[in-house]
Amino acid sequence: MIQVRFENDWQRSSVKVYMFEDGDRPRSFYTKGGEEMHRATEGEQLKDEDILFARIPEDALQAFAEALAGRGIKTDNDHKIAGTLEATKYHLEDMRKLAKVSQ
Numbered sequence: 714m715i716q717v718r719f720e721n722d723w724q725r726s727s728v729k730v731y732m733f734e735d736g737d738r739p740r741s742f743y744t745k746g747g748e749e750m751h752r753a754t755e756g757e758q759l760k761d762e763d764i765l766f767a768r769i770p771e772d773a774l775q776a777f778a779e780a781l782a783g784r785g786i787k788t789d790n791d792h793k794i795a796g797t798l799e800a801t802k803y804h805l806e807d808m809r810k811l812a813k814v815s816q
Contacts, residue, residue, distance in 0.1 A: 715743075717766075728774060732766040742766070 714736060720729040732743040739753035742764040751763050769777060 722768065725768070725770075726772075727768045727770045729761065729765060730767040730769060731764060733764070 714734065716733055716735050718731045718733075720731070722729050732747070734741045739755055739757070742751045742753065743749075743766050744751050744764060746767055753759060753764070
C-alpha cells in the first residue's frame with residue numbers, strides 16, 4: 714500500500730513529501746517526484762536526498778490540493794462531506810413537509 718507523509722521544514726517554509734510502499738520491509742521510497750525508486754536496506758541510515766519525493770512551498774499547498782481536486786481526485790473526507798450534505802438536504806425537505814412550508 715502506498716503511503717504519503719508530510720514533514721514541515723520550518724527553515725525553508727516548505728513541506729517535505731515522502732511517498733513510499735509499506736507492504737514489505739524494508740520500505741521502497743518514490744524519489745525525485747516519482748522518477749526513481751529507492752529500496753532501503755535493513756539498518757540503512759536514510760538521508761533526505763535519498764528518499765525525498767518532493768518539497769512543496771507552504772504557499773503552494775493550496776494550489777496543489779486544488780489541482781488534485783481538478784483532476785477528480787477525492788479524499789475519503791470529500792465523500793463524507795458530500796454524504797452529509799445530501800443527508801442534510803433530505804432532512805430539510807422533510808422538515809419543510811412537517812412544517813407545511815412551501816418551497
